[in-house]
Amino acid sequence: MTNAMNPITEDDIANYLANTPDFFERHAQLLGQxxxxxxxxxxxxxxxxxxxxxxxxxxxxxxxxxxxxxxxxxxxxxxxxxxxxxxxxxxxTRDARGLPWQIAGDLQTLFLVPQAAIKVWDVHPDFASEGYAQGVPDDVRALATSLTTPYCGANAGFDAVNWLGDARAAVSVAMIPLRADPQEPAFGLLILASPDAQRFHPDMGTDFLERIADLASAALSRLRP
Known part of the structure; x- marks a missing residue:
């Protein structure tokens, strides 16, 4: 008999049914009731x-x-x-001189990125006069070096965004630092941009962009002293 001071609880019933699988076999009529x-x-x-x-x-x-x-x-x-x-x-490609333009242009074409731009610095004197090796202020170089992973998010008025053809249309951006070794300062910066605020957002994974950075950095080693 159940003690009046300890009435049956719902948990007791649930435990009983869980531990008595043949209950509904003996009381099949309950299934319909x-x-x-x-x-x-x-x-x-x-x-x-x-x-x-x-x-x-x-x-x-x-x-x-x-x-x-x-x-x-x-x-x-x-x-x-x-x-x-x-x-x-x-x-x-055999055209080392045009390689930075190819990197940015092919990314833009193959991955349907609205805008892309690239700059590299500390290159061999043979390439120092190229557009991609000029016009990079120290603060942009410092920003690139400070990025341990690609930045993805809103365009907060970054100077590097002005490298794009239409900076005003760059609502969201991915800034990808280029470096020969993880422990070395960056020697370049790749910018991808979109008018879509969600194309590059802070919560997106950067593994794919990091592979892009590794491959681009390795290819651009041909331009370095």
Whole structure:
């Protein structure tokens, strides 16, 4: 008998049913008698119907997850293919002098980036007269060196954004430092920009942009003393 001072609780009932799987086999009629509130309205439904609804919801959620996985998988394949084509261009070009322009231009074309620009400094004297090696003030160089990972976010009036063709259309930007070694100062800065405020945002992952930085930095080693 149940002690009046310790009445049966809902947890007691739940534990009993969980540990007595044959209960509803012995009391099958209860399955049709138990009435629950449907989450899709105030109507009452049977236990079996509620279980069926829960299963349908789980199946729908799994379908959405599967669709997201397929979509992301397709996007990843496309991105990997574009990166492969961009990298192949870096490896096969013989025009070291035009390499910085090629890096920025191919990124803009292959990855559908509205605007891109690049500057490098401390280059070999043979390349010092090129446009990409001029007009980089000390504060921009210091900013590039201070970036341990690419900056992604709103254009906060950065001087480097003026390298773009239309600085006013650069609402969100990615600033990618270029360096020969993680422990060395940056020797260049790559700018990607978009009028879409969400194209480059602070919460986005930078792994892909860091690979871009590594590959571009390695290719540009041909311009350094």
């Amino acid at each position: 138990v009435q629950l509130t449907s989450p899709h309205g105030n109507r009452a439904v049977s236990l079996q119907e509620r279980q069926a609804e829960m299963l349908r919801e789980k199946i729908k959620a799994l379908e959405h997850r599967l669709m997201d996985m397929v979509r992301h998988g397709t996007e990843n394949v496309v991105t990997a293919d574009r990166l492969h084509r961009w990298t192949r261009g870096l490896l096969t």
